[in-house]
Amino acid sequence: MKLQLALFSSLFLNAYFYFCLFLHHHQPPPSLGWAGSAAREAEAVAAIDCSGHGRAFLDGVLDGGGLPVCECNKCYYGSDCSRLLHDCAADADSGDALFFEAYWQQQAASSAVVVSGWHRMSYFTDGKxxxxxxxxxxxxxxxxxxxxxxxxxxxxxxxxxxxxxxxxxxxxxxxxxxxxxxxxxxxxxxxxxxxxxxxxxxxxxxxxxxxxxxxxxxxxxxxxxxxxxxxxxxxxxxxxxxxxxxxxxxxxxxxxxxxxxxxxxxxxxxxxxxxxxxxxxxxxxxxxxxxxxxxxxxxxxxxxxxxxxxxxxxxxxxxxxxxxxxxxxxKGGEGDIFEFGYRTLKARWSKLHELVSSSSRFSLQQHSAQYCNYFGAIRDPSPGNAPSRTNEEEDHTYAWLKCEWKEDEDCHEALRKGSIISRAGARFEADSRYTRLSLIKTQDDFDLLLKRMQPLVSREEMASS
Amino acid sequence: MKLQLALFSSLFLNAYFYFCLFLHHHQPPPSLGWAGSAAREAEAVAAIDCSGHGRAFLDGVLDGGGLPVCECNKCYYGSDCSRLLHDCAADADSGDALFFEAYWQQQAASSAVVVSGWHRMSYFTDGKxxxxxxxxxxxxxxxxxxxxxxxxxxxxxxxxxxxxxxxxxxxxxxxxxxxxxxxxxxxxxxxxxxxxxxxxxxxxxxxxxxxxxxxxxxxxxxxxxxxxxxxxxxxxxxxxxxxxxxxxxxxxxxxxxxxxxxxxxxxxxxxxxxxxxxxxxxxxxxxxxxxxxxxxxxxxxxxxxxxxxxxxxxxxxxxxxxxxxxxxxxKGGEGDIFEFGYRTLKARWSKLHELVSSSSRFSLQQHSAQYCNYFGAIRDPSPGNAPSRTNEEEDHTYAWLKCEWKEDEDCHEALRKGSIISRAGARFEADSRYTRLSLIKTQDDFDLLLKRMQPLVSREEMASS
Missing domain, CATH: 3.40.640.10 (Type I PLP-dependent aspartate aminotransferase-like (Major domain))
Incomplete structure (x- = not known):
């Protein structure tokens, strides 16, 4: 009886192992050949922790352990970019659309591409x-x-x-x-x-x-x-x-x-x-x-x-x-890049607009509302986080800021004194009362911009009152 | 006794399965995450058979099955590039160094690179x-x-x-x-x-x-x-x-x-x-x-x-x-690209030189021998396939061909009549008795060049005799 029980148990185990070995794993993922090591290398670099304030790149400078170092967002430093420089100026100058980084990290699998050593070496392609x-x-x-x-x-x-x-x-x-x-x-x-x-x-x-x-x-x-x-x-x-x-x-x-x-x-x-x-x-x-x-x-x-x-x-x-x-x-789904962009920039604009509206020192451009065929065609206009182009329309790329106070003739300079780097109106052959703030850089850049704007607005409130 | 034998067999099988499951596979390769599908996609494209006379690229035009079509070497056609066009001219015009394709295919694993969707999006890099x-x-x-x-x-x-x-x-x-x-x-x-x-x-x-x-x-x-x-x-x-x-x-x-x-x-x-x-x-x-x-x-x-x-x-x-x-x-090892290049081009030059020397119609430039620090420093000069720069020196990039026959004043045109596309000496502001043949294109281009040269040399032998 004991022997029977032992045999029964052993046979059961046989069946289980058999299932594990041959049925459960009946479709192992095809193992990778020449492209495997490049893929593993890229994943190892992507996994480097830069505290959300930077990122490591495959062709970055290597640290002592042979991995690329974190390249930090402006004003952040430290081996993992976790430290914020105290007196760092907010940089809203260039139109470097880094806010898309988060989007492409979400789309990691679909947007990655392997370039083989022999990919299209010729001066000529298949096209004209x-x-x-x-x-x-x-x-x-x-x-x-x-x-x-x-x-x-x-x-x-x-x-x-x-x-x-x-x-x-x-x-x-x-x-x-x-x-x-x-x-x-x-x-x-x-x-x-x-x-x-x-x-x-x-x-x-x-x-x-x-x-x-x-x-x-x-x-x-x-x-x-x-x-x-x-x-x-x-x-x-x-x-x-x-x-x-x-x-x-x-x-x-x-x-x-x-x-x-x-x-x-x-x-x-x-x-x-x-x-x-x-x-x-x-x-x-x-x-x-x-x-x-x-x-x-x-x-x-x-x-x-x-x-x-x-x-x-x-x-x-x-x-x-x-x-x-x-x-x-x-397009039109969860990962619609245009909707991602619109939502991100609209949220940024709203925050900046709110802050600027709280004082009389600055004003922002406003445009009249226009219906957007892209979003209009794919979803009902509704308030909240759904894109709607039927209400009052704003520009979400750059804030074209005007200094309203009489003595702020050079708006770029007024911001500079408040540790904000903008692009002066004069560079666009516009009145120097105007300056451009880029809203499309990293979230850190934008957060710091708001932080630096705050005292400019508050101080001015005090000064003018 | 039967029961014991069965139990023994079953236990043995369990031990074997256990070994297979937990010991043999104790170090499974780390499974790939986001970069895996790009790697698999690249390997699938690289595996497409183009008969050695072409290759498929990741960004090629897709066939009915959703895979990129073969892009054939010049003069080859068909879905797998296996067919040779009958009257196709040999093209020795451009300096398109496609002979390196074979090298990079040998170095597939070490030369592949994965570009993530968020790789260096900025206008700026870490360097100057x-x-x-x-x-x-x-x-x-x-x-x-x-x-x-x-x-x-x-x-x-x-x-x-x-x-x-x-x-x-x-x-x-x-x-x-x-x-x-x-x-x-x-x-x-x-x-x-x-x-x-x-x-x-x-x-x-x-x-x-x-x-x-x-x-x-x-x-x-x-x-x-x-x-x-x-x-x-x-x-x-x-x-x-x-x-x-x-x-x-x-x-x-x-x-x-x-x-x-x-x-x-x-x-x-x-x-x-x-x-x-x-x-x-x-x-x-x-x-x-x-x-x-x-x-x-x-x-x-x-x-x-x-x-x-x-x-x-x-x-x-x-x-x-x-x-x-x-x-x-x-460098200096099996996969030295400079040695690969030297060996490949020297072999091509020798074949062309032999053919050209068999007639009085054409001549090639010759340079005096010079010692090469690169190869000299890493290996003994020896005959055969080892690079040696101590013997008579040739140019391996382009053949600067001269038409010696009096009536072949326009050498480029003389070759064109023999279905060879070269780059005319006049384009270099040289005598039109000269024309340039590129030796650095694909092996197919070079083989066809030799094939088209053959009758020019033989016919001329007959004409001049």
Whole structure:
């Protein structure tokens, strides 16, 4: 009887082990080959604890243990970024869209990409003019999905860096005939200062900077002058929708901010020359594209690019494609990047607005409400955390702050004294009573901005009372 | 007894199962998290069979089954690239260093890199002027390990694309004073045609193309003229070591080919302005760097880059770092990329040389023997497949072919009639009796080149006999 019991138990154990070994594990995950160690390395680096105030990168400087060190957010320090510098100025200067970091960490699995050692080594890709066929296709799908631009029947050009395509288009729209007078490149103030800085630097016999459009109204301009007008809409810094004012045909529409995070989406833009930037959609520096109608302009643009850099690194193509695929796949769902962006920035704006409204020292730009086709089409407008574009509309990218107090003539300087770094209105050829605060950097940057604004507002209340 | 036997068997089986379950598998590989699916995706694409005449890429066009299609080598077609086009011309035109593909496939595990969705999203890196600290450090280590350049006390600038830095340096060396006469950009023929094409295209008030140095000897040149001289050494197309001929201070030394695959390494280069290109070392298009001694020139170069593209994509930094780390780690061992390159190209050169020598129609450049510090220092010179630089020296990058037959005045055209695409000597401002054949493309390209050369040589033998 004892023997029977023992046998029964043993057989039961046999069955259990058998189940464990052959049935439970009947589908082991396929073990990884050559890509495994790179994946493990990336995961080890991602797991490094930087206290939420920094992050470690695969190509960071190594510590004594051979792992990359934490790279801390501004004003934080220490091996795990847990310590806050006491007198550190809030930096609201650049338009570095780091608030998207949290989004991509949520999308870790779908947005990761493995670059093999032999990935696209050639100078040439499968597509025309060094743009891969799939990337071009997905850029068109993205515009269609968002509804912000018409790309049918137009050419797409992909450029390195955020700035290269700007000059490429100026070149392409300038007179190719050497005997023509140079094109005059202009914009309406306030405008993105880079247009002027770059045009001045790369000025050739074919084009040069011509000033602001309001300067032109006061000057006598030869009717033979060719103008190239930059129109940024929504505008950087003030977020207003803009139209060309000169009525000439050579207009470069910079739509870097015409995405649902930053702006209501009205009709899809359908202009001849349009610029977009991935850095403002996803937060990744380093690639822009242009949508161009005219074949001649397109060819001059790609010609410029081929002599300027011979195309964009293939790693960038591959990564941009992966990111755009995530944006398209997540559209309208839990992981919608546009909704993430809109919600994050709206919350920031509300806090800043509340603080600024508590005093008479500063004011912020306000826009009239406009219906957003992107969010309107996918959800009912409702109050609370659901995006709604039917109520009063704000700009969520940059705060275009005005100093209202008479003695604060230089608003940038007034903030600087309060340990806030902003971008002075004068840089945009605007009144120095204005200055720009970037709302799209890290949460730490934004929190510190609020903290530094607080005493400026309170102190001023006391001073004016 | 039966019961005992059964119990014994069952216990034995349990012991075996226990061993399998808990002892044999006591160290399961750590299972992968977020990076796992990207790694599996990359491995699935790498496993696609393209018959050795093509490869599939992660960002390739998808077939009906959702996997990327094979992208075939030139002249091959079919879903697995197994079919050869009958009348396809051999293309020996571009300097696309695709022969390295095989090397990186061998180094699959060590050269793969995972780019996370949130990898270095900022416009800024941990280093100065957008170059990561680790990449800069490893560029210096690589030069030290190869012995081809002195970087101590010099600045490193990293540029997008293979062409951007060329113009950036011309800009940086041009007079910044607007009242100075423009700098005259020159080179000695035969020279890389890109210098002229790019300078002409981007010509500003500060510089323009000035022709070849031999043109200058015949012209009356104002002593006030500022010259910027390009010196490529070893030279493209003919592989000769070159020196500046004008004796002016503004010289851009392009050392794209001063690596042990292509050239004996003599003393480390120690010039004020030196250019290198990763595309020729590893085969990856898309990044160059400059080594610059003077701080003013360095600052003007980075200023140009910041207005031209605002730095290089971070994905490119990360990948370039990984590749350079492999090159350094494998140096002197089985996987030495320089030895791989040297062996591959020497074998190709020998075959072409043998074929060309069999007729009087063509001749190839020959250089005098020079000792290579790189290989000399790490192994005894010995015949056979071990690299030796003590015997007669050849150029292995490009064949600078001369048509010797009187009626073959246009050598490029003579080859074209035989279905070979070469790069005409006239493009380098050389005699049209010369043409350049690239030896660094895929094995298929090279094999087809030999196949198309064969009848040209044989037919000519008949014609001349």
């Amino acid at each position: 003019d060094d743009l891969t066929i799939e990337l071009e296709k997905h850029i068109r799908i993205l515009h269609q999905a968002v509804g912000n631009a018409v790309t049918d029947g137009k050419f797409i050009v992909f450029g390195a860096g955020s700035a290269q395509l700007i000059n490429a288009l100026v070149y392409a729209l300038s007179p190719s005939n050497a005997s023509s007078s140079p094109a005059s490149v202009v914009a309406s103030a306030p405008y993105y200062p880079f247009y002027k800085e770059q045009t001045n630097q790369f000025e050739t016999r074919a084009y040069g900077w011509g000033g602001t459009t309001s300067d032109l109204a006061n000057a006598s301009v030869s009717s033979a002058t060719n103008f190239i007008e930059f129109v940024t809409s929504p505008n950087n810094p003030d977020g207003l929708f803009k139209q060309p004012v000169l009525g000439t045909s050579a207009v470069i529409f910079d739509y870097a901010y015409y995405w649902p995070q930053y702006s209501p989406i009205l009709d899809p833009a359908d202009e001849d020359v349009m610029l977009f930037s991935i850095s403002k959609i996803s937060g990744h520096a380093g690639s822009r594209w242009a949508v161009i109608k005219d074949e001649g302009v397109y060819e001059r643009t790609t010609n410029y690019l081929s002599l300027n850099t011979m195309g964009v690194s293939r790693d960038t193509h591959l990564r941009a494609l992966k990111l755009i695929k995530v944006m398209i796949a997540e | 002027d957008d170059l990561t600290i680790e990449l800069e450090k490893h560029i210096r280590i690589l030069h030290q390990a190869v012995g081809n350049a002195v970087t101590d006390g010099k600045f490193i600038v990293f540029g997008a694309g293979s062409a951007q830095l060329i113009n950036a340096l011309v800009y940086a060396l041009s007079p910044s004073n607007a009242s100075s006469s423009p700098a005259s950009v020159v080179a000695s023929a035969p020279y890389y045609p890109f210098y002229k094409e790019q300078t002409n295209q981007f010509e500003t008030r500060a510089y323009g193309w000035g022709g070849t140095t031999s043109d200058l000897a015949n012209a009356s040149v104002s002593s006030a003229t500022n010259f910027i001289e390009f010196v490529t050494s070893p030279n493209n197309p003919d592989g000769l070591f070159k020196q500046p001929v004008l004796g002016t201070s503004a010289v851009i030394f392009d050392y794209a080919y001063y690596w042990p695959q292509y050239s004996p390494i003599l003393d480390p280069a120690d010039e004020d302005v030196m250019l290198f290109s990763i595309s020729k070392i590893s085969g990856h298009a898309g990044s160059r760097w400059a080594v610059i001694k003077d701080e003013g020139v360095y600052e003007r170069t980075t200023n140009y880059l910041s207005l031209n593209t605002m730095g290089v994509s971070r994905d490119t930094h990360l990948r370039a770092l990984k590749l350079i780390k492999v090159m350094i780690a494998e």
